[in-house]
Amino acid sequence: MAELIGGEPTLTMVQLAEHAGVDLTAARLFWRAMGFPNVPDDAVTFTPLDVEALRAIGGLVGGVHVDRTTAVSLLRAQSYLADRLVLWQIEALVEDASRRHKLDDTGARLVVLDRIAEIAGVLEGQLVYAWRRQLAALAERMDMEVSGRSVEESGSDSLPLPRALGFVDMVSFTSSSARLGSRELAALVQGFEFTVRDVITSHGARVVKTIGDAVMFIADDLPTAAHVAVDLVAAIKARPDLLPVRGSLVWGRVISRSGDVFGPVVNLASRLVDVAPPETVIMDPATSERLATSSAAGAFSFVQRPPADMPGIGQMAPVELRLASPEGTPATP
Incomplete structure (x- = not known):
């Protein structure tokens, strides 16, 4: 599974914070907001992909685009939906393997575990595509709605x-x-x-x-x-x-x-x-x-x-x- 997270973990929580240019409290908050359990500060858990993600969200806050509360909300949103999404995808793949290869649940899950890295790129690409489409559709609906509001509605x-x-x-x-x-x-x-x-x-x-x-x-x-x-x-x-x-x-x-x-x-x-x-x-x-x-x-x-x-x-x-x-x-x- 190392290829899914950017390689074998080489960094501790302390090193993650240092490499991302944030304080240790922010790094811990980032990890919890992503929906994962606490890890000891000296446990080798993280990869350069984690550094990149933490640095990006830190830049969003540091650049005065959003405050920390909003950044945590955004992290929790994506983590919650990603958790639901991967569960849905894995169960669909297990069902497919069981049906097509006439396997029991254990056998089907082993097949999926063996092949998931091969299709991860396709699933990731489709996620980005769907997210952009949904964002564009929501932005269009919101633009139409707010442009039609009266002054009374806006101040209500x-x-x-x-x-x-x-x-x-x-x-x-x-x-x-x-x-x-x-x-x-x-x-x-x-x-x-x-x-x-x-x-x-x-x-x-x-x-x-x-x-x-x-x-x-x-x-x-x-x-x-x-x-x-x-x-x-x-x-x-x-x-x-x-x-x-x-x-x-x-x-x-x-x-x-x-x-x-x-x-x-x-x-x-x-x-x-x-x-x-x-x-x-x-x-x-x-x-x-x-x-x-x-x-x-x-x-x-x-x-x-x-x-x-x-x-x-x-x-x-x-x-x-x-x-x-x-x-x-x-x-x-």
């Missing part, structure tokens, strides 16, 4: 981002997964995740996070999120190998931090999906009214549901969202 203390968001989760996942073997469970989870990601991104919405048997998505406008929600239910329903799902949809203001979004509407969406019947999408009354009075209202129909008690929110009469019939069902919340 309210949460800054108006968004449509929702949850979709699998029904009876816990009981069903208890009856499945490892391969069947992996196929179920992967089939669900691949399907929802494909539907969400094809509409121009974005996945915020997956939480086992659920996914949270977000969109810049309500009609887009509405199409995502109903199409997700339909796409999963068309897959007999997957469990039924239920969904929620809300509109409101959020704040984005650490790759996640926060705000009262996130809690509302989470509570709504818990009371949604299988293969339905439900909304709160305010979101329903907003969609029903929008230019996209004709694409949908709205069905009043019985009041439901939601912890931390109280009683609410949700509205079920459906696609309009081909004849054009009136949109009346």
